[in-house]
Amino acid sequence: MIPGGGYSFCSEREAEPIALSFVAKGYHACVLRYHVGENRDFERSLEDAKQALAEIRKIDAKYKVAQDQIAVIGFSAGGHLAAAMSTLLEEKPNLCILGYPAILSSFAEVMKIKAPSLDTCVTKETPPTFLFSTFEDNVVPIENSLLYLSALEEHDVPFESHIFQKGRHGLSLGTKWFGASPEMIDLRFARWLKLVCEWLELNWEQETQPVNQTVNGPMEKNVLELPLDQLLEDGTNQAILFQEFPKLAEKSYYKILRRFSLNQLQQFSPEIFSTARIAKVHEQMKQSKRVGGKE
Structure with missing residues (x-):
């Protein structure tokens, strides 16, 4: 006090x-x-x-x-x-x-x-x-x-x-x-x-909520299911997403979408977040992890 x-x-x-x-x-x-x-x-x-x-x-x-x-x-x-x-x-x-x-x-x-x-x-x-x-x-x-x-x-x-x-x-x-x-x-x-x-x-x-565990440690979510704000905490992911979807770099636009996952955005706005574009950035993110030795 x-x-x-x-x-x-x-x-x-x-x-x-x-x-x-x-x-x-x-x-x-x-x-x-x-x-x-x-x-x-x-x-x-x-x-x-x-x-x-x-x-x-x-x-x-x-x-x-x-x-x-x-x-x-x-x-x-x-x-x-x-x-x-x-x-x-x-x-x-x-x-x-x-x-x-x-x-x-x-x-x-x-x-x-x-x-x-x-x-x-x-x-x-x-x-x-x-x-x-x-x-x-x-x-x-x-x-x-x-x-x-x-x-x-x-x-x-x-x-x-x-x-x-x-x-x-x-x-x-x-x-x-x-x-x-x-x-x-x-x-x-x-x-x-x-x-x-x-x-x-x-x-x-x-x-105090328990964390979901697997044999190898905390359970990892598919990146396509992560909210954008969590996904963009990774600098490499941020660069990939900003290149494919430049408007995400605009603060007001980002604030509207930050709580949604890429899968959700694909469902809500397929004309922008098309299946092909989501698959493209997903592959790029997986590739970056392989190059970085994280997979």
């Missing part, structure tokens, strides 16, 4: 109350206290987060902490730091949850830190992300969230998001127990906790 506070202080409403809410759901939880106020320094704060993540992953197995199931959650400026962990660190958390996060360098200036616009730092290595915020946020413009989500989509990073129409900044849990004043109580917004827990379980379940 990384509380917000504009790098001026750590908001208590976004610290232990959040952690205890996750503990009540059956999760281990801890709160990061990082450099703020007179000691504010983005690089030092990021180092605090890096060290905390490393220490968590060292916890003895007897305490039942899943080392490969570490999620970070940050709010506002804490969301900025959580997003920085997910984009700038070499060793990243497995999942990232951002609550009304500050993302842009313009807001970093307001917080008196030197940090890049984190949407420009997203890569395909950025962990799956859940982002929640409000359209009416009166402190951090919703633009911060939207640009970050756009960057995740651009790099094909899985994400889920809920932008509530109503609600001011810093709602924390949004419940009457933690609302400092009536305007900080918002029961619609409070649903984010349930949504996040469902999302966590969805992703942990995916990570």
Whole structure:
């Protein structure tokens, strides 16, 4: 848990109350206290987060902490730091949850830190992300969230998001127990906790799904059955397909087709992905593997 506070202080409403809410759901939880106020320094704060993540992953197995199931959650400026962990660190958390996060360098200036616009730092290595915020946020413009989500989509990073129409900044849990004043109580917004827990379980379940095995190891799919995005991860396959189907190199065209296999494309659009053309690229890909000593 990384509380917000504009790098001026750590908001208590976004610290232990959040952690205890996750503990009540059956999760281990801890709160990061990082450099703020007179000691504010983005690089030092990021180092605090890096060290905390490393220490968590060292916890003895007897305490039942899943080392490969570490999620970070940050709010506002804490969301900025959580997003920085997910984009700038070499060793990243497995999942990232951002609550009304500050993302842009313009807001970093307001917080008196030197940090890049984190949407420009997203890569395909950025962990799956859940982002929640409000359209009416009166402190951090919703633009911060939207640009970050756009960057995740651009790099094909899985994400889920809920932008509530109503609600001011810093709602924390949004419940009457933690609302400092009536305007900080918002029961619609409070649903984010349930949504996040469902999302966590969805992703942990995916990570523990067994891999189909054969005698010689993981089962390999026929390349004609692989989705294009997986097929194009191989540079040789990419060159072969782009030469035969140049429009696949166009981003907007590729995004429409990337979840389909060559066999599916042949069925849906035989005038473009004809049997002959599919057979041609398939043979070229097999030939390239033989030449490369992979078959």
